[in-house]
Amino acid sequence: MSSKKRFLLSTLPVLGMLCGIPAAAETLNVQITADIRSSRPGVNRDALSDSVALNVGEGLVAFGERGQIVPMLAEDWTVSDDGRVYTFTLREDRLFHNGAPLTAEIVKQSWEALMAAPDFTCNIYFNGNRGSAVERIEAPDARTVIFTLAEPDAMFLKNSAQSLCGGMAIMHADSFDGDGNWKGPVGTGPFVFDEWKRGQSIHLTKFAEYVPVGEGIDGYGGRKEVLVDDVNLIVTPDRATAVAALRSGDLDIVPYLSTSEAGELTENPNFQVHAAPHGGMITLLMQTADPVLSSTEMRHAIAKSLNIPELVDVATNGLGEANASLVPIGSVYHGEVQERAIDYAPEEVSALLKAAGYSGQELVIQTNRRNPINENVAVIAQSMLQAQGIRARIEVLEWATQLDRFRNGNFQLSAFNYSNRSDPALAYSAVVASKEDRGSAIWDDPEAIELVEKTFQTPDGEERQALFDALHELYLEQMPFVMLANNLDVSVSASYVQNYRTWNGFTRLWGVSLDR
C-alpha cells in the first residue's frame, strides 16, 4: 500500500468522528477448528464447546492462572467444620444476559437442572462416583446458597470449576423453552451467545451490562473486560486455510496451531506466536501388564535411553519444556521434588536390559497424526531406543482407534497426550487406578492409588504438597510410564491483536483488543 493511501485510510476514522459517523464495530475474527457440539455448558461437550461456554457463562468459583480457586459469581464462601456444607454468598451486581439479576434461587435451579441432565459429563463428580454426592442445595435468601454434601470432599470446588463441567456455569431459566428443552445459553459471562450457524460460525457480542471485577486476568476468573464489540468464531477445519486467512486478515487469531506451523511464523513481524505449557500431559505410555514391560528394570532402561529434554525440544519445535512430573510446571504444587527426573544414562541401559531379561523383542509404539507432537515423540523415541539396542516399531493409528486401544489397555508403548487437568490430583487420577477396574489405567499400584485417594480428600496446603511429593518419588522409583512434558497452548495472532493468549486450551476472549 502506498504511503499516500495509508495516510488517507488512517485519517478516515477521525473524519468519520468529525462528521458524526459512528465508528465501525471492532470485530474479532477467531478460528475454531470444528463446530461446537452444543451450546449448553457441561452437556454433550468437547474442548471447543467448553471454550465457547466459558466466555458466555460463569460459575460460583473459577480456576485462577496457577490452578487455584478464585471467586466468580460467589463473593466468598465458607466450609463447615465437617467439610460437608459449603455456604456461598453471591455478588450483588451480577446480571444475566436477559437483564434478570442473579439470585440464589436461580443458582439452585441451574445446578439441579444440570445434575438432572442425562448427558451431563460431570455427573460422576457430583453423584458420589468420583466425588461426594450433592445431597441438597438450599437458597435461604436471595444472596446465600448452601450446598450439603453426603461426605467431605476437598475437591468439590475444583470439580465444579472444571472446564469440562462448563465451570458449572449458572444459566437462567430462559435458556430453556416452554417444554424444558435447551434453547441457548442465557448466562452472566462477558459475552452474549448471539447466533450459531451450524458448521459455519458462532457469533458472540459484548455484554454491555457486564461489570468486571478483580484486578487483572486470572485464569477463567479475574477481570473480564471486553474490549471488542463482537467476536466471530469461524469454523475453519483446514490448518493451511486458517494460516492463509490469518495472513489475509480474514482471521485475527488462530488459537490452536501445531508447533511446526507456529515455528514457521515465529520470525514473521506480522504475527505474534505464544506458546505456554498447560495441565495436559505429553507422555510415552508403557503397558505394565505386557510381558516385556512388566519388568521395572525394562521400564527404567527405556527411560534412561531417552534424552528427554532433547526429545521434547525437537518434538515441540523448541517451544516445549521437559517436565518429569504430573504436576504441571505452572501449578503451585510444582516444587523442587517435581524437578527430579530420571536422567539420560545410556551407559546404564545394557545392564538394566540384562537384568530385565530382554532378548531383542520388538516393541510397538502406537501414535497418531492428529497431534503432530505425538508422532514426533514416537519417531524420536524409536530412534533413541534403537540406539540403545531396544527394537521398536511405530504404528500410526487414526485418533479414534488409538483412543479405543488406550481405553482397553491394548498397547505396548503409546505416544499419547492427556487433555488439560486443572488440578494435579486429576492428572494423577487419570493414570493411577487398578487395571481390573479400568482398562485405561497405566499405573496400577496400591500405594499410588491410596496416595491419590488422599489428595482428593486433603484440602490445599502443605499436607497436600507432601502427598504430591510422595507420588512423584514413587513414580521415579516404579517408572510406570514416561512423563515428558506438559502439553502446549500454541496460538498465533496478527500483530495488531493485543493481549491474546490461549490459556489451558481455552480461547479466552476478554481483555483482547485490536490496534489496527
Added chain:
Amino acid sequence: MMRFVLSRLITAIPTLFLVSLAVFTLIRLIPGDPVSLMLGDNVDEQAYAAMSQQLGLDRPIAMQFLIWLKALFSGDLGHSITTGEAVLPLVLHRFGISAQLVLVAVAISTVIAVPLGMVAAWRQNSSFDLSVVVGATMLMSIPTFWMGLMLLLYFGLNLSWLPVIGYVSPAEDFWAGLIYLIMPVAALVLHETGILVRMVRSSTLDVLRLDYVTHARAKGLTEGEVLRHHVLRNAFGPTWTLLGLILGNLLGGVAVVETVFTIPGLGRLIVESIYGRDYPLLQGCLLFVAITYVVVNLIVDLCYPIFDPRVKSV
C-alpha cells in the same frame, strides 16, 4: 417410459438395502466408538456404560440394525450423536449447499469442455489440439485441494480480491453468496473440465471417423454444420454418461474442496461423522448419497433419447 422408471427404481431397492447394511456394519467394525470419543482420555467405565446404554449402543448389532431399519421405513433417520440434530433435515440442508456448488461447477465445466474437446478433435494433431490435451491432462492431474490452496493464496491472499474463509448462502444474500462460491467453483471447474475435455475429444474423434460424417461433408455441408448437426449429438452420448457419474460422485460431497474453503457441505459432514464415529449421521449421509447416485443416473438414462435417437427406438 413409466415402466422403465419403475423398473429402475425397483432394482435400486436391493442396492440401497445392501448399501445401508454395508455402511451399518463397516462403520462399527472400525475400532473406536462415539462414546469413547466423547469421554476422551477422561475414561470412566460407569459413565461409558451409561452413555452407551443411552445411545442404544449396548445392544447387539443385528438388533441395532433392525431398529434403525424400522425407523427408516417411517422416514426417521435418527438423530446425530454429536449434535443431537435430526439427521434428515441436516443432510438435506448440507446437500443443498454441496449441490449448488457442484451443479454450477459441472454446468460451467460442460460449457467449456464440450466446444474445446470438439475443436481439439476436429483439429487433431494441431498445436491447438496438443495444448488442449496437455492442459486437460495437467488440470485433471492436479489434486483439487492443491488447486484450492493455490487459488486461496493467489486470489485471496496476494490479490485480496476474494474472501479466504467463510460462507454465505446465496439464498440469504445472493451477491455475497456468489463471491464466496467463486473460488470453490473454480477449483472444481478446473479439475472437471480436464476430465470432460479428454472424454469429448476422444468420442468426437471416434465419430469423425465414421462414414456418415464423410457423407455429410461430401454433401457440401460446412465443417461447422457437420460438427453441430452430425457430430455433436453422437459424440455427446459417452460424455453425458460421464457427466452422470461425475455429478453422482460430486453430489455425494466434495469433502476436500469444502474443507479447504470452509463450506459446510455434505462432504465435510461425512468426514466429520466418520472421525466422530457419529453412526446415525454417517448412515443417513451415505444412504442419501447412494440414493442421489441412483436418481442422478436414472435421470441421465432418461435424457439419453434427447441426444441419441437410436436409444429412443430401443
